[in-house]
Amino acid sequence: MTEPSKYQGSEIQSVTDHSLDIRNLTKEYTRGVPVLQSVSVSIEANGITAIIGPSGTGKSTLIRCINRLIDPTEGDILFRGKNLAKLYGRELRFARRHIGMVFQEYNLVERLSVMENVLSGRLGYVSAWRAWMRKFSAGDIERAFSILEQVGMADFANQRADALSGGQRQRVSIARALMQSPALLLADEPTSSLDPRTSVEILELMTNQAKNLEIPVMINIHDVSLAQRFADRVLGMANGKIVFDGSPSELNEEHLKTIYGGQGWMS
Amino acid sequence: MIIPGSSLEERQWTRFTPLERIFRYAFYVVICSAIVVSLRTIEVIPEFLFDAPAQMVDMLDRMWPPDASYYPETIHDALVETIHIATVGTILAVVLAIPIGVMVAENVTPYKPLNWLARFLLVSSRSINSLVWALLFVAVFGPGPLAGSLAIAFRSIGFVGKLFGEALEEANHSTIEALQATGASKFSIMYMGYWPQVLPTFWSILLFRWDINIRESAVLGLVGAGGIGVALSTALELFYWDRVCMVLISMLVVVAAVELVVTQIRKRII
Amino acid sequence: MRTGTFSTSGTYTPQRNWYALVGWLSLLVYLAYITSLFDLDFDRFISGLDNGSKFLGRMFPPNFTRYELLMEGLFESLQIGVIATFLGVLISLPMGFLAARNLMPPWVTWCARGVIVLCRSFHPVIVAILFVKAVGFGALAGVMALTVASVGFIAKLFAESIEEISLKQIEAVRATGASFPNVILIGVFPQVMGRFTGFISYQLDSNLRNSTMVGLVGAGGIGGTLFAAFQRFDYDFVSAILISIIAVILAGEGVNNIMRRIYR
Numbered sequence: 001m002t003e004p005s006k007y008q009g010s011e012i013q014s015v016t017d018h019s020l021d022i023r024n025l026t027k028e029y030t031r032g033v034p035v036l037q038s039v040s041v042s043i044e045a046n047g048i049t050a051i052i053g054p055s056g057t058g059k060s061t062l063i064r065c066i067n068r069l070i071d072p073t074e075g076d077i078l079f080r081g082k083n084l085a086k087l088y089g090r091e092l093r094f095a096r097r098h099i100g101m102v103f104q105e106y107n108l109v110e111r112l113s114v115m116e117n118v119l120s121g122r123l124g125y126v127s128a129w130r131a132w133m134r135k136f137s138a139g140d141i142e143r144a145f146s147i148l149e150q151v152g153m154a155d156f157a158n159q160r161a162d163a164l165s166g167g168q169r170q171r172v173s174i175a176r177a178l179m180q181s182p183a184l185l186l187a188d189e190p191t192s193s194l195d196p197r198t199s200v201e202i203l204e205l206m207t208n209q210a211k212n213l214e215i216p217v218m219i220n221i222h223d224v225s226l227a228q229r230f231a232d233r234v235l236g237m238a239n240g241k242i243v244f245d246g247s248p249s250e251l252n253e254e255h256l257k258t259i260y261g262g263q264g265w266m267s
Numbered sequence: 268m269i270i271p272g273s274s275l276e277e278r279q280w281t282r283f284t285p286l287e288r289i290f291r292y293a294f295y296v297v298i299c300s301a302i303v304v305s306l307r308t309i310e311v312i313p314e315f316l317f318d319a320p321a322q323m324v325d326m327l328d329r330m331w332p333p334d335a336s337y338y339p340e341t342i343h344d345a346l347v348e349t350i351h352i353a354t355v356g357t358i359l360a361v362v363l364a365i366p367i368g369v370m371v372a373e374n375v376t377p378y379k380p381l382n383w384l385a386r387f388l389l390v391s392s393r394s395i396n397s398l399v400w401a402l403l404f405v406a407v408f409g410p411g412p413l414a415g416s417l418a419i420a421f422r423s424i425g426f427v428g429k430l431f432g433e434a435l436e437e438a439n440h441s442t443i444e445a446l447q448a449t450g451a452s453k454f455s456i457m458y459m460g461y462w463p464q465v466l467p468t469f470w471s472i473l474l475f476r477w478d479i480n481i482r483e484s485a486v487l488g489l490v491g492a493g494g495i496g497v498a499l500s501t502a503l504e505l506f507y508w509d510r511v512c513m514v515l516i517s518m519l520v521v522v523a524a525v526e527l528v529v530t531q532i533r534k535r536i537i
Numbered sequence: 538m539r540t541g542t543f544s545t546s547g548t549y550t551p552q553r554n555w556y557a558l559v560g561w562l563s564l565l566v567y568l569a570y571i572t573s574l575f576d577l578d579f580d581r582f583i584s585g586l587d588n589g590s591k592f593l594g595r596m597f598p599p600n601f602t603r604y605e606l607l608m609e610g611l612f613e614s615l616q617i618g619v620i621a622t623f624l625g626v627l628i629s630l631p632m633g634f635l636a637a638r639n640l641m642p643p644w645v646t647w648c649a650r651g652v653i654v655l656c657r658s659f660h661p662v663i664v665a666i667l668f669v670k671a672v673g674f675g676a677l678a679g680v681m682a683l684t685v686a687s688v689g690f691i692a693k694l695f696a697e698s699i700e701e702i703s704l705k706q707i708e709a710v711r712a713t714g715a716s717f718p719n720v721i722l723i724g725v726f727p728q729v730m731g732r733f734t735g736f737i738s739y740q741l742d743s744n745l746r747n748s749t750m751v752g753l754v755g756a757g758g759i760g761g762t763l764f765a766a767f768q769r770f771d772y773d774f775v776s777a778i779l780i781s782i783i784a785v786i787l788a789g790e791g792v793n794n795i796m797r798r799i800y801r
Binding site: 287291294301308310311312315316323325348351355358390391393394395399403406409412416482485486489490499503515518519522 | 568
């Protein structure tokens with residue numbers, strides 16, 4: 001079984017101190033009402049970073065600004081020697097190839113098979129013709145199989161995505177992200193639609209894979225206990241700003257009150 | 268589709284099995300040849316083809332402005348007659364289609380010969396155009412709205428019967444089972460078990476077909492079966508393009524009005 | 538819906554459904570009105586039935602001796618149906634995209650939808666007549682008329698299915714860095730293609746049926762043969778033609794089912 005190589009087909013990481021450097025990121029959906037207020041944070045080359053905070057506080061916006069699914073109003077995002085906030089067109093697509101993303105509702109192409117969904121992780125590299133004819137290279141296919149084995153879905157390769165359970169879909173979704181040989185893994189509430197036990201399995205899978213590949217992971221999560229269990233670093237957001245930045249053990253009740261407000265929900 | 272490989276070989280994956288690919292390619296070939304053959308053998312005079320845009324513009328030019336006086340003298344009555352033809356035709360079709368629909372539903376009538384007979388009747392009804400039905404009925408009953416109504420009715424039986432049968436087949440079987448367990452007669456089961464379940468679908472089918480029938484009734488007059496088609500036919504034969512335009516506009520208005528009415532009824536009933 | 542009331546003594550009085558009663562009564566009144574409006578009376582009906590039986594007698598047995606004429610007409614109808622569907626699909630693909638409100642700005646979708654509605658407004662026969670008057674008798678008018686009808690149907694449903702797609706699937710494909718064509722191919726197409734093949738096969742079937750009819754007004758195909766036979770009172774030939782039309786349509790439905798099975 002071949003191990004997926006870490007930077008297959010990609011450029012060597014250029015010199016920066018941090019893996020990901022976000023500077024003064026601001027996003028206003030309507031003028032004068034910023035959802036993200038001048039957020040600055042640096043992510044190291046390894047480790048799991050969990051972002052916690054109430055809904056509507058900009059966690060999702062922050063994650064989506066990184067791979068530009070949402071365009072920031074102001075600010076810089078430095079990644080692999082480029083400023084993602086200023087990239088457009090082909091350059092942006094090339095940059096996206098190295099960022100894998102896992103979504104809350106899996107976002108698989110429902111009518112396609114598991115295999116096709118995993119292979120779509122390589123869409124940034126293949127032409128439209130090859131995508132249409134599903135002509136992926138033998139190396140890609142072999143990699144897809146081994147990644148499927150690693151996420152435990154090898155037996156489902158030809159099943160349609162809509163025939164799977166939630167946990168199974170999320171595994172395929174993770175496989176798709178890994179297929180990109182990413183240098184950074186983003187996850188937007190990956191466990192919010194899953195039951196407690198599956199949530200733990202999925203987070204274990206993600207964090208183990210990321211550790212093997214030695215890439216950083218940023219996870220939006222609203223379950224604080226899960227965040228504390230799996231993360232090396234916790235960012236707490238409130239009102240579009242980062243109000244806590246530290247290790248999970250440092251997170252205490254005072255901090256949670258600042259982040260979430262109110263007391264009744266803490267047991 | 269997955270060829271299990273040893274750890275030394277690479278595994279393969281293709282989207283379709285070889286057999287599936289053969290079928291797909293064969294089908295593409297058939298479709299393409301059908302299109303190519305048709306294009307090459309169709310009798311189209313090239314001069315007519317190139318002349319077409321100019322001719323169309325000329326015709327549109329003659330149509331405008333429309334002759335509004337044609338409306339009160341002829342069109343109005345004809346339109347009303349058209350609507351009657353459509354309504355009567357739909358009602359008649361429903362009456363005739365319900366028993367056939369019952370026959371074609373395999374859960375209500377588990378006798379294959381009856382199913383096949385019903386299916387044959389429904390397909391024949393659908394395959395013969397309302398215009399052709401109109402021709403037949405005009406030859407039998409003479410020109411006029413009677414022939415038109417019967418034509419609409421016989422054409423609609425296929426549509427209503429098929430959808431009605433499908434609605435019956437989709438009825439909740441457990442409800443029917445429960446009624447059968449009480450020893451109810453077939454008729455009671457129909458009335459108490461199936462009918463309440465298919466009622467909303469039934470109205471939906473009825474409205475849908477009535478809407479289509481208004482459009483269909485409008486052209487029956489071309490072969491003499493009454494309605495606005497007669498007015499259109501007269502104007503066309505005499506080349507009164509402005510009257511033709513008036514007829515077309517009134518048709519548009521009626522169709523739009525009917526769609527509005529149908530949408531409103533749907534909101535209230537369904 | 539209350540079906541009845543229970544009294545304290547334990548008896549059940551079913552409630553009369555006044556709406557249904559009024560409905561049935563108005564139906565009867567309407568039918569009575571129609572009988573006078575359409576000039577129906579018993580005598581006319583009986584003579585009609587008499588006519589009818591004579592008619593049926595002359596229609597059977599069906600006369601297939603002029604089968605060359607029959608085949609020619611059928612073949613032309615098939616050509617018209619196939620080409621009209623083909624052209625209709627070609628035009629509907631871009632039209633459907635242009636009319637999709639989640640892809641295009643409002644002024645574009647309004648124009649596209651306007652064109653589509655116009656295509657659907659008139660019965661194919663009327664459109665055929667207009668084309669015959671404009672471009673002359675023959676298959677050209679038939680093809681043009683049915684193409685217009687096809688566009689009105691396929692483009693509308695295509696636009697609707699594009700509007701119903703899940704944006705989440707597209708978002709994920711974009712996040713992998715896929716190019717715009719790849720996003721359309723993998724994010725949009727699989728979602729709409731299943732329904733699209735359904736529309737095409739339905740419209741092909743509809744065009745085959747209609748192509749038999751446009752001939753009645755001179756737009757080519759077997760309709761013309763049928764009309765001529767009618768005019769000449771060759772009713773046994775008429776029934777032969779009708780039977781062949783039914784056979785062709787049944788075959789078309791069979792092909793339809795095969796296609797559905799192959800393309801899943």
